[in-house]
Amino acid sequence: MPESDSTKELELYSRDGNVTSVRSPVRIQILRLMREGDDVTFAEIQEATGLSKSTVSNYLNSLDEAGLIVRVPDPNDARKKIYRLSATYLGQVDPTTYAAPAEYRELIRQTYTNYDRIDYKEMLPHIFRVALAESGIRIDPVLKRGGIILGEAVAPYVVADSLDKTIENIQEFWVHYGFGEVQAVSTAPLVLDVYKCYECMTLPKGISGGCIISKGMFSALFSAFFRCPVQVKELACMTDGSECCRFEIRPKML
Known part of the structure; x- marks a missing residue:
């Protein structure tokens, strides 16, 4: 990582001032499991991905080497490990872009003509978010x-x-x-x-x-x-x- 296929969704993670991009669907799936469930076991990852033990191990090793996850002893069984996210999820870039309906821009225009005292400074954060979505960028975690x-x-x-x-x-x-x-x-x-x-x-x-x-x-x-x-x-x-x-x-x- 980083990975080069620009036709796939990309997720961004940050750790120690470094930003890492992830495109692999399997790596993204594993990282999402950890975002949603905190600590995740090897068996849970294997069940969710449907992959063999050796393949799951390879993916986990690559995520560990990239500094995105850590392995810690399972408190219920010291012979096993559990996995957790060690980086901060920043957002995603999706090549399938969102297009705001034409009615939205018309609403902005009508707001100007129909209201005497409209503060466009209050609308700018919303317009900025729409602009990001139209570019395929989501910064939900931020x-x-x-x-x-x-x-x-x-x-x-x-x-x-x-x-x-x-x-x-x-x-x-x-x-x-x-x-x-x-x-x-x-x-x-x-x-x-x-x-x-x-x-x-x-x-x-x-x-x-x-x-x-x-x-x-x-x-x-x-x-x-x-x-x-x-x-x-x-x-x-x-x-x-x-x-x-x-x-x-x-x-x-x-």
Whole structure:
């Protein structure tokens, strides 16, 4: 790695100031397993890829040599190893580019003619994201990291002793800063709906990724509340035609 076939999807990883590109579909599949499941066993990798032991070993050796993964002893069986990601996932480049519908550009034009006081500075991040998508570039991990940074910064002021009060503070924060209107659907599991979602309300329908920044913010805020990592899933998004964006937040079992 790097690999040269420009017709395939490319993923970018960073470690110690170095950026590594990965094009091999099998290597990408293995790295995604580790991104989604943290620690992964050899057997899990072999089952997911359907490859022989020797072939899986070759792929793992190449990822290890590239500094993208590490091997650590399995706490349940010292004779075995488990594998985890040791690099930061930055994003992907896909030669199959996204094309925003013509209606999206017309919406931008109509916004100018129909509203006296429109702040295009607020729309620029959304337009920039569309421009990246049209170039086949997704930087979801970077956007999520931005949300985490913001969430961690405001957590001392938003997170309270009780879940109800924390949700109430989040509702006030979202409205005050124009992020949208948060409604609690349930607390077990914790499900939140966001209406008038700032992040995706002005994005064209069909764009991939959903509300990545919001996922980062919710991740930081509820990790601070539960005092452990949480998993945030976006179950619905306005970009797929839903009337609101719905998030499910679950503490990760340590």
